[in-house]
Amino acid sequence: MGHDEVEGLVRSVSGNRIQLTQRDRTAAAVDFTPSTMVTELGPAKVTDVTPGSCVDVEAAAQGGPPGAPVTAQSVTISPSERGKCPPDAMAAAAETEAQKEEARIQASVEEDKRKIVAAAEQEIVAATRLARTELRAYVSELAVTLAEKRIQVSASTDQDLVRAFVDQLGKNGK
Numbered sequence: 001m002g003h004d005e006v007e008g009l010v011r012s013v014s015g016n017r018i019q020l021t022q023r024d025r026t027a028a029a030v031d032f033t034p035s036t037m038v039t040e041l042g043p044a045k046v047t048d049v050t051p052g053s054c055v056d057v058e059a060a061a062q063g064g065p066p067g068a069p070v071t072a073q074s075v076t077i078s079p080s081e082r083g084k085c086p087p088d089a090m091a092a093a094a095e096t097e098a099q100k101e102e103a104r105i106q107a108s109v110e111e112d113k114r115k116i117v118a119a120a121e122q123e124i125v126a127a128t129r130l131a132r133t134e135l136r137a138y139v140s141e142l143a144v145t146l147a148e149k150r151i152q153v154s155a156s157t158d159q160d161l162v163r164a165f166v167d168q169l170g171k172n173g174k
Contacts, residue, residue, distance in 0.1 A: 006055075018049055023085065028070070031069045032071075033060045037075070
């Protein structure tokens, strides 16, 4: 199978064939057919391919020996800069877009990280409050249990306390 894509600086045009120098400085030949689509950021014709212009050729499916001319399915023409073909504009745009997307993702990650830390801090504060409340309840319960163990009231002591209380009430009620 032949090349899928050929691009470079057009060196000559002869009939339905152009000779060009590719980015890697190797020579390539491209044949045009009546069905070859030629584009120059708008409609263009084979006659618009001139020496000094840059072309991006998408080859038609074909078989042939290496180095043989390819038949173009479509051609994109762009101007050269100082006798050289500039980097592929689509690749440059894709690279710029990828960098923007990477920055957007990084910002999103940082925002997510900030939210996770804030949520964790809130959970820690809530857990601390709950632990303190539970600790206070436990300490209170423990204090009451210890007080009950220390205060040993027998039935006779209990009766004496109730009589003294009733007597006290009786004296105050006069």
